[in-house]
Amino acid sequence: MIVYLAVSLTVLAQSARQQTTSTGKKISPTLFGLFFEDINYAADGGLYAEMIQNRSFEYSPADRREWHSLTSWEYITPVFSYGSLNVETNKPIHPNNPHYAVLTIEHVGQPGVGENSKIPENKGVPGVGIKNRGYDHMVVKAGEKYAFSLFACQLSATPVALTVSLQDPRGKILSESKLTVNSKDWNKYTATLTASERSDSTSLVILGTTQGKVGIDIVSLFPENTFKNRQNGLRADLAQLLADMKPAFIRFPGGCLAHGDGLGNMYRWKNTIGPIEQRVEQRNIWGYHQTAGLGYYEYFQFCEDIGAKPLPVLPAAVSCQNSGGTWRIGGTGQKAIPMDEMKDYIQEVLDLIEWANGSVSSTWGAKRAAAGHPKPFNLEFVGIGNEDKITPEFEERFKLIYDAVKAKHPEITVIGTVGPFPDGEDFTKGWKYANNLTVPMVDEHYYQQPDWFVRNQYRYDAYDRKQSHVYLGEYASWGNKLKNAISEAIYMTALERNGDVVDMASYAPLLAKKNHTQWKTDMIFFDNEKVCLTPNYYVQKLFTANQGDYYYDKIVSKNSKDSTLAASCVKDSKTGDIILKLVNGGTASQSMKIDLSAFKKLASQAEQVVIAGSAEAENTLENPQAIAPVQSKIKVSKSFQYNAPAMSLTVIRIKTQS
Template sequence: MNHRLLTYAFAITAATSSFAQHTHVMDVNTKKAGATVQNTMYGLFFEDINYAADGGLYGELVKNRSFEFPQSFMGWQTFGNVELKADGPFERCPHYVVLSDPQHVERRTGLVNEGYFGIGVEKGEEYRFTVWAKAPKGSGRITVQLINPATMGEHQDFASVRLDVKSAEWQKYEVRLKANQTNNKAQLRIFLDGRNTVCLEHVSLFPVNTFKGRDNGMRRDLAQALADVHPGVFRFPGGCIVEGTDLATRYQWKNTIGPVENRPINGNRWQHTFTHRFFPDYYQSYGLGFFEYFQLSEDIGAEPLPVLNVGMSCQFQNRNNAKWHVPVNELKPYIDDCLDLIEFANGDTTTTWGRKRAEMGHPAPFNLKIIGVGNEQWDTLYFERLAPFVKAIKAKHPDIMIVGTSGPDSEGKMFEIGWKAMKELKADLVDEHFYRNEEWFLKSGLRYDNYDRKGPKVFAGEYACHGKGKKWNHYEASIYEAAFMTDMERNADVVWMTAYAPLFAHVEGWQWRPDLIWYDNTRIFKSVSYYVQQMYAMNRGTNVLPMTMDGKFIAGREGQDGLFASSVVDKNDGTVIVKVINTSKTEQPVTINLNGLTGATTAATITLSHNGPDDENTLDQPEKITPKNGTVSLTAGKKASVIQDKLAPLSFRLYKVKK
């Protein structure tokens, strides 16, 4: 009996001392504030892929509102006596429809719009219907309805209003509809009411309650999700869409400003790229244009980073075939576009383009500081075209920072050639892209430690961990992204900007994944990767603090048992912020010595953990995995405050300690 008690006692002693035996001791020097963490460090990249603009962030609910798609009635169903004409009031959007008498009292003339995978409306919310209209006889009427075509009820319509057209000249009209139900698959129906002909152009439907209440505004929940990240930089309007499949379909910012009624549509490079997920109705209305992008950047507190075409169409689709790219001696219009954009953003109201900005409702400058020229392009074709852009921009706007690119590779010969060229061309930042698997992220924890401190700075402008055989937003990949981000933070003297990509995806319209934010027409969920980005952005600090284990950076090295860590201080209030990620499949005990910080007894914590490594948030379970707030006790010593903790497998824990 005594022998058994003794054995039991030894077991208890071993269990209670195992923490001390196997703990990982990490040291943070809180007295040695190092490199400045830029305000732009953690940002967002918007690309119009996966129906991110029309059908997504942009609040417009009507597809092909001006009948300008090459298939003029794409998105519309017509009935009765409907005619399409092309001599309307807007030069670049000339098409409109004529609704005329169906010639029988029991017949109807009108239109139905299907929206983007349906029209999403919410019970109790109001929707602003606007249209440019005229009645050749001086008066006419239409009835505007929200309908549920799949209902088993007596009436398809659940909101209806009449609109009187009172002139034979084109005028803009507005009415409001209030939804008495939430419907993800509603449609907009317009009846000709009476016998008098009515002509309709730019048929539009917006929620009244857009982000910041703007008439031509953003979908409220999606834009709010961007603001809630607290991003430092907002890159737009995309990557590959900037280039276009050909130069005719490249993104042209000057087509995206001015009255929305007169902005021409543009074909989207992603419309036809993937035949396994093919969307022939994927066009850009340009309703979300450069003015709106700048305004949104301002609204969410981010530095705007526009990217413009360098005189090349998509290099992936056209490779080095010279006929698809602008000859170097013919680049002047493209260079002028860059210079004019800077004037549009920053020029005073006496300048040509500054005046246009003011006319759109923003007399004050947008204070543009950074511009990108070209996207994910490579080799001599790109370098020789970028050179005259850099020369012209620096000559006229020496304070504007220029972002070049190292191409689509994260390492290797072409990547190295790209970096060499960017140094020679004196680009201020180099845009690196890496969509890689779990192994790459786990092995790249020291990527930036040996970068040239005197060369251009890094913009990690597009990255995401793509799980092998998965490629969805599973939890494990997000944790590996969090681990990799410790290297970015630790090397903040080199890495000045970062952005996960892509940003948005409609659950019925995606072509690329994983993505940061998913949605249908009325609902939204934020991926675990979103919360990783948010945890970093909201706890950026101002300066890097040295953090090591056994004198080495904590970056998943051999013997570090899958641990990654970094630390910063916020000089504004003295808060020390420590981020530790356990990428292993087992619990890891840690001791964190906050050397030089005394008197603290508790630390606030934010933790991401899981019920399974393939867990993910969904529309039905949007908050299955979210950061959880808590506290942990500290041992206050004469020279340090000490955290002792145990990190769950595949978890991310952030500690905040006030001096």
């Protein structure tokens, strides 16, 4: 029997600013979205579907001390062939891509001939070449097609024949194609490789099989089955998981990645568009290499593909305060672009808006069109800065950028920053500065223990609605157990309640690759084949996929003495659906009373999704289903009671009858 706790019943939120139950309070329709940063190998080796590591021979000790131009490549001379492999820079395909491999084939052996015929090394395809195992080895599947390409130029008097193959660890050829490099100019050569069988430790092998000398660059291998079958596209399974969340927006490319480790490491958007061979690769602030293959064009395209608004974040003309290895000593490494360079930098920001929204007759709109997208991307938001230390140098440069964007593009909402913590010096100074400038929205960040989110669920109730609004750009509790996710769910009901001042929110970080995780808490873990959806992912998905644009007060009642109980009620005005989110972060089931008398023509049966389990439960790549949502139907009426399981989130979606 369900017993309703009649003692100390309260409504979920008490605020003089909220409207009456019958009309609802209009809240942000873009409240819940995603934040993507290339941390934990989230891009190269992750969401970006390129399978070759160091495809352009641009790795260097600047990325990682032990790395060099041939990292991830192996020089091979099967069947007693011989020659040489070098890396050169004197005739690059483009100045932005200076390194390339030079393969010299002096002698091509003959398999199974003479006295060496019984030696194992004297079997297989002879030649001089290179082998790449990708990011922690490549997985290929039987019958699936893979798009191979490389740029090459003939450096000898005669053409050079190449054999390209996929091979398993024993050297068995799973697919093979032949090419001939016969031009002194850099040209692109392509082939389709179809795997004959599955292998989870595949290598790509390129062999020169005739005498000669050849330059090789930008060696690429993509599954043909990318998300939406896009060329230079995204890994289909990971991208689909994000699309399934139905996020209102995506913030990219960071994070600390955006303002970088020093001025020379800032993420400059112009370096990440255009042909792959012309993009600028560089060291990643998180300690590895980024190819810029997943660049601004791909970010915007992905947003469009899944119906999310793009939210690019540009540096505020200062580098990360933790630049130069100052993470442990309080962050004193912030550097500022010289003032005599600010005019050009401001133009770079304005050019981005023109690139995204300009007509095909504009300078930068024409570049977007040339890349294959003549229609504007309909950019509405631009973030300026990320967790920056609020110094005089920051304030001076931010104001210059903000004023310029506001003057030329008043239709663009500029989002400022108030440091990396929920309080403290930078938070206080950042908020004061933003309000003085009347910045429309500022970006708050914080990572805290689960109980912090429970204690602070009323944080935004007292925020001044007449001042800058909030974008909660990065937040998470420290951990991926169910108790972490439920604490976040409690907090997210409060974000809905305050959706008139909190305009946007996104969990962080998003992706983490096995054996390459640099952050304690993430939403999705993965390897080259499998994914692990955390309880945090399921909570985020239930909120992002069930967003509303009106919040209703006095719908759900609960025991006011229990801070682990929370709920919200929103309406999706596009569908007419009423959406209840009921959270119980306690150790025992609890009853809540739902009063839907304010709504008309409600269906008597609703969709219900429940996430529940042990507080310490978590999913892993080895056991990815320890926690999973359970879908069912539930009967509803104008007034009913719901018994929320211990440690649970329940979402009830009720349709209105036509």
